[in-house]
Amino acid sequence: MLMTKAQLQSRLAQIQQQIACARQRHEATQSVILLAVSKRQPVEAIAALAEAGQCAFGESYLQEATEKQQALAGLALEWHFIGPIQSNKTRAIAEQFSWVHSVDRLKIAERLSEQRPADLPPLNLCLQVNISGEATKSGCDPAAVAELVAAIGALPRLRLRGLMAIPAPALEFEQQRQPFAALRQLQQSLVGPFDTLSMGMSDDLEAAIAEGSTLVRVGTALFGAR
Numbered sequence: 001m002l003m004t005k006a007q008l009q010s011r012l013a014q015i016q017q018q019i020a021c022a023r024q025r026h027e028a029t030q031s032v033i034l035l036a037v038s039k040r041q042p043v044e045a046i047a048a049l050a051e052a053g054q055c056a057f058g059e060s061y062l063q064e065a066t067e068k069q070q071a072l073a074g075l076a077l078e079w080h081f082i083g084p085i086q087s088n089k090t091r092a093i094a095e096q097f098s099w100v101h102s103v104d105r106l107k108i109a110e111r112l113s114e115q116r117p118a119d120l121p122p123l124n125l126c127l128q129v130n131i132s133g134e135a136t137k138s139g140c141d142p143a144a145v146a147e148l149v150a151a152i153g154a155l156p157r158l159r160l161r162g163l164m165a166i167p168a169p170a171l172e173f174e175q176q177r178q179p180f181a182a183l184r185q186l187q188q189s190l191v192g193p194f195d196t197l198s199m200g201m202s203d204d205l206e207a208a209i210a211e212g213s214t215l216v217r218v219g220t221a222l223f224g225a226r
């Protein structure tokens, strides 16, 4: 379904409202950033949301993201990379993005740090954790997080902001909360000045906010089905 500009802008207002209500209902003290996940959505839809004040956009595929960045170069947007990262893509990611949420190995972090251009600020990074322990999911083992965080924290051109996870889907609110609580506790156990918990998507953003999310990554609920 292709949405009109007015429909997109009203969905944006609805999601912002949903975030505000969730914060109130759960007495959340943290602020919550909305990352608009625009993968497989047209540039016109991104432009419509940008016009309504949305500035952070998340993309999962480098080739597609590059085309959109070129088409929208006139807008001051903040691009976040949230997809799986192959080694041969790190240079372009280090050059073209402000944030990367999907780092789960030291080698990738080292390459991003080496390849981050000197004239740009440090690359903001979240370490992706396989919090539900799913065999097929990306993300590092929770048991490996402390060591990885220490190693990544020492890299000069990166700024490690916190942890990210995509839990196994669950329907019940209380079930949805559990992996988010586990990620929050894991982050609290770490040493470092972390200010970001990247968790929550279209179907579980309220549970994520209840457990301390500072950044929700919303695709379908904003743009419609992909």
Ligand SMILES: *Cc1c(COP(=O)(O)O)cnc(C)c1O
Pocket: 037, 039, 060, 082, 083, 166, 201, 202, 203, 217, 218, 219, 220, 221
């Ligand atoms: C696609 C994607 C999202 C958005 O998912 P929706 O369910 O459409 O909101 C969030 N995070 C990541 C990492 C994604 O790949």
